[in-house]
Amino acid sequence: MKIRLVMVGAAALGLAACGGNTGAVSDPSDRVEIDRNPFPSTYTPYPSQPTLIKDANVLDGVGGAWAQWDVLLVDGKIAEIGDDIAAPDGAIIIDSSDKWVTPGIIDNHSHLGVYPSPSVSAHGDGNEISAPVTAEVWAEHGVWPQDPGFPRALAGGVTSLQILPGSANLFGGRGVTLKNVPALTVQGMKFPNAPYTLKMACGENPKRVYGYGGGRFPGGAPYSRMGNVAGYRTAWVQATEYKRKWDKYADEGGDPPNRDLELDTLMGVLSGDILVHMHCYRADEMALIMDMSKEFGYTVSSFHHAVESYKIADKLAEYGVCSAMWADWWGFKMEAYDGVRENIPMVHQAGACAIVHSDSDIGIQRLNQEAGKALSDGRRAGIEISKAEAWAWLSANPAKSLGIFDQTGSLEVGKDADVVIWSGDPFSVYSQAERVFIDGALLYERGNPALTPVMDFELGQPGEGDLK
């Protein structure tokens, strides 16, 4: 069977197609519906013990900072935050009087798994460059869970991350949000209930890969930024039509529309189920994309790389889009030429959503330092931001951009106990993640071989189980 259709009941459809209309409308319970989750998460939190982190410097990720403060983790959740919390029976107590505690870092731009280490030719699974519009591909189908980059990121305090397709295409495909737990399958890492995302790309990459790739790919377009925008709009027009057919079918019945995997994804965006993450460096292009999103009735969740966000930070704040940025990358291509070290604090100052992202298997290991650079460069330019506020760049804001802030991204009672204990001020180059909890389970402890993941690839190789 080429197309997978799943029978669902009327309640699951959530569509009000009957009730007092003409008798010509068929019973909605007969409808077929697209299975929106055919590769469901199999992740469940690992066993944990109640853990009381005592007397720490705490940054809660949403602007709060306390000294000599306690954080209690119970049953995988943040149970309590406060002064002098009494330890429940059987709790592990971690004296953290010279330590810092933060929410786990969330990187909303990673290619771990799809461009894993070692970067041999067989491992290049991050760009389906066969066409400029490949909204039908899903990053999770290319993720190699054995990438040694995952445990390195864990040692850097990263508890969740978004794996994105690359930026060769106008529509690169779906991203996937993971809990950073070692697993044999990508389903074993998938963040439960995280919405799907769609990777799109502005600018140089699509036109270079297709137009200047020698016309090797169907159509040869785009050759230009004009072609980029025409390519997006053409696809959105098709998606709008496709959605209209499915909506009509849901209302009126009849034969279901022909299934199209590419348009499924785009329809998900137009329905508000799938969040758009768009690689876009230049300010002028971001402004065009914001207009285009209004034309078709969707919202961009986050501009990625966003090297020129500082030029239009007020406009980005007004629209309500996040910018996922590096601290200091610049110059490797023309659209990155105007990079400045104060981009992140300047976006923050304008009241827009600022995120520190990596796009790098090296950078993801020290996103805290990248935030530290941005914070101090901002201060030198006269932008006063507290460390407590700045931690939002690493946890709350990326969580919001991924649609998981109701579950993680801050130290608030009831949220997932995704927590890092740092050896010192986490904005310092000298500080390291000492303990990393995911859903309350201690999954990394620096210097403890029993709590240091060693991927299959690393077994029997030089440096197996070494300090990394």
Added chain:
Amino acid sequence: MIRTLLLSAAVAISAPIIALAQDVAIVNAKIWTGTDAGTLENATLYLSDGTVQGIGINYAAPSGTPTIDAGGNWVTPGIIAPFSRVGTVEVGAEDTTNDTSAGGSMFSVALRAVDGFNPAATSIAITRIEGVTHLGVAPANGSSMIAGQGFVTDTSGDASSVLDERAFVFIDLGETGAGLAGGSRPAAWAALRGAFADARGYPGRFMAHNEGDTLTRADAQAFGAAVRGQQLVLIAAHRASDLRLIMDLKIENPGLNLAIVGADEGWLVAEELAAADIPVIVDPFSNLPASFAQLGATSRNAERLIAAGVATAFAHLGDNGHQSRLVLQSAGNAVANGVEFDDAMAAMTTVPAAIFDLEGSGTLTRGSAANVVIWDGDPLEVSSAPTAIFIAGEAQSLETRQTKLRDRYLDLDRSEKPLAYPR
């Protein structure tokens, strides 16, 4: 006081003539000397005629010398980023601006990276204001495993900033070199042996055969100094077995002046590297099995190499056309992973100065070149930045294209006129 001095320096720099180094005394400084004197607290440093003329805790510069009060902050020698492409590429992906490699060239050793050097490249000032006063700039591999000759420059941006136009020959003997040599490590080593014979046989064998085994006539001539040990040969390799072959090369050719860049598996052969007296330039960030040549990569590499007595310098090898400035952050990470602070500082000052034979650089002692950075905090800390920089005694501008872009957009007020006007 600092502001006044820097402003006058900026004016001097913008003048068409080369500014003369000014006499200056830096007082109340915490000076990392790079010598047995260690770190001096509350010390004075006196710069005159482009050199350090005096230094000490109970030392006073001649009266009337313009003075900068460092306020107890760190003062260090200018940082040396030893493996860079800064100044030879403006925009990485734009080939017309990128002179790092030449995939279509018939030459190898004869390629001199300095011919592609633009001291006015924006990356020079952008690198300088992070405290990097000197660069080892290597060509990148294009058509040959022997990329060509690298140079050493300061980051003043002056026309005369190059200190050594032909500082080293750069060769890749890892996966890149193997690929360019025909597809295998044996092909690379055969080509290297051929190149040695060509250079040693120059010009005789070119009269007899009219061509070398590996090299063109121009390349063989250019390789002469290196094969005779009169020029540094810098070799890129990671895998322990590759590093052993390089040590064997030195045993077979004891006069060679060799150094290795990369060396992610250096810790596996650290004792041998120390015994062979071969220095290494490593990237402390490198801790992933990025290739099968780097399976043993670990953030502890630097610590173990230094403990074994290997002369170890640091470089940031990622996008080193623009981000060589991150050597300081990488050094901080090395300290977090077991390296002593003084060794991390040495890895960006005295060790690369020794590798490139830069006499007087990398230290602050009487007679040192007046390459000096005043910091607003711990130089290895990501929150720190220079407040003043001197190269050969000349105060440097702290303004770059990036700082001008920042200042233009700091307040996004478009109400009076477009933002293309303020600057």
